[in-house]
Amino acid sequence: MPKTDTVKLITLNCWGGRAADKLLPFFAEKGKEIDIFCLQEMFDADQAALDARHPGENQRGDLFRRVREALPDHFGCFAYFDDNPDRMSLAMFIRHGVRVRAIADFIVHRPEQPLDTGSAVRSSRKLQYATIALNGRDVTIGNYHGLWVNGPKTDTSERLVQGERVRAWLDGITGPKVLCGDFNLLPENASLRTIDVGLRNLVIETGLKSTRTPLYRHYDNPAEPNFADYAIVSPDVDVKKFSVLPDAVSDHAALYLEFA
16 A cells, blocks of 8 residues: 555546547556546447447547556556446556455446447446445445436436445445546536535535536536545545646546545
C-alpha cells in the first residue's frame, strides 16, 4: 500500500476518448501520484466496428490500451460484456503494490430494447468494484456508470430499479466502502437518495455547483444542470480531501478523493 496509508483516487467519465490528445497526458501526469483510477465510457474495441456503430463520434477503440500505456505503474482491468466485448464499459487502474483482494463486476441494468448505434445509446450498464487492504481493513471501491437516456436526468422506473440494485450491493458489503462514477442523476433524484441514504454524498455535502467542463455541449445553458458525477462513502471512511479537478480532458470533470 502507499506509504502514507491513504489512497488517492480519481473518477472520470472519459467521453469515449474524444479528447484523447488532452486525456492521455492527463493520465501520464496524474499517474505519478494517484493510486486508483475509476473510469467510465471506456473502450477496448475494434476501431472499424466502433466507427460503423457510431459514425462521426470520434471515439477511440484503443482507449483502454492507450490509458494502460500512459499508466505503467498501474495494472488495468476492463469490465467486458460477455455478449459483446467491443461495447462501451468501465475500467479500473490500480497502482502496483496496492493489495487487491478481489476485482469483479455485475450488470445493474439491461434495457428491454437496446440500441448500440448512433449517438442516442441505450446500453446495458455494469458496476465494477475492487476490494483492497488498507490499514488492516478491507475497503471496497465501486466504479459505476448509470443509465443514460436521450433526455433529462429525471427519475424513471428503470433508474429507480437500477438504484435499488446498486443499493442492494452496497448493503451486502461489510466494512468501509466508496462508490464513485457517472451516475447520470441530479442531486434531487429519488433514485440517488436510494443509493446514498445513510452514506456521505461528497458532491452534495461540499456544495459543488458542477461536475462538468466547458467541453460539455450544455455547459453554458443555465437550463441544463451540470451534474452527473458523484463520490459516495460510508461513514467509516476518513475523507482527507475531495475536489473537482480543473482539467478539461472530457466533457465530465475528474473528481479527486483522498481517504484513509
